[in-house]
Amino acid sequence: MRNHEKKQKGESREDFAKRISKLPILSSNTILRAVFPTVRLDTLRYIKDCARSEFPKVFPPEDSNGIPFIDPEYISTKAFAKWAAEENIIETLRSLGEKPSPITELFIELVNGKPIDSKQIPTKVSLRIPHPDTKRAKKNRLRKDYISAAAEMFIKIPELKWPDFKDSPKLKNLLRESGLPYKESTLQRNWIPKARTKAKVTGKPGAPNKKKPTS
Numbered sequence: 765m766r767n768h769e770k771k772q773k774g775e776s777r778e779d780f781a782k783r784i785s786k787l788p789i790l791s792s793n794t795i796l797r798a799v800f801p802t803v804r805l806d807t808l809r810y811i812k813d814c815a816r817s818e819f820p821k822v823f824p825p826e827d828s829n830g831i832p833f834i835d836p837e838y839i840s841t842k843a844f845a846k847w848a849a850e851e852n853i854i855e856t857l858r859s860l861g862e863k864p865s866p867i868t869e870l871f872i873e874l875v876n877g878k879p880i881d882s883k884q885i886p887t888k889v890s891l892r893i894p895h896p897d898t899k900r901a902k903k904n905r906l907r908k909d910y911i912s913a914a915a916e917m918f919i920k921i922p923e924l925k926w927p928d929f930k931d932s933p934k935l936k937n938l939l940r941e942s943g944l945p946y947k948e949s950t951l952q953r954n955w956i957p958k959a960r961t962k963a964k965v966t967g968k969p970g971a972p973n974k975k976k977p978t979s
Contacts, residue, residue, distance in 0.1 A: 781867050787841055804862070825938065849872050849876055915960075918962075
């Protein structure tokens with residue numbers, strides 16, 4: 765985290781939010797701390813899970829302690845505020861039993877340059893994702909984290925095959941930390957192909973290269 769992203773001595777939460785709202789990019793930790801200063805940890809993780817599909821390199825998969833498997837990239841302040849407004853994150857917080865902080869709305873409005881108006885976004889009342897404590901939500905999170913982590917592996921080495929992912933310590937840890945049951949067939953036939961697509965890797969997984977006929 766850069767020095768200008770740190771809350772200054774004697775600086776109120778409101779002044780902190782106002783100041784960093786003028787910065788073009790921020791670290792993921794700073795923007796979450798500024799926009800969601802009072803939410804529970806499980807809600808904060810839920811928000812990161814929701815944002816991951818839109819900003820996968822800013823909110824990469826994490827272990828059970830909240831440590832990302834890869835270094836997060838910085839995020840455009842305007843891009844995050846626009847996403848938060850379009851997804852009506854205020855209503856999402858209320859649906860999770862949170863009382864949104866006035867700082868949340870202040871930050872989003874300052875960055876977007878206009879007040880949040882739910883009438884402008886009627887098709888998205890709140891993020892329709894299961895509550896973070898449900899088994900379904902945990903499975904969704906595991907699937908997204910696994911696919912994202914596998915996609916990162918594909919980007920680095922496009923020729924990887926199923927055994928490489930099956931024996932990967934990082935992916936094994938993801939599965940173990942989730943505490944959820946899983947089938948190898950689901951990983952191999954569903955999640956790995958989706959990771960290939962996400963990484964934009966072409967070719968059929970596991971298929972040997974065809975040799976050209978000799979004349």
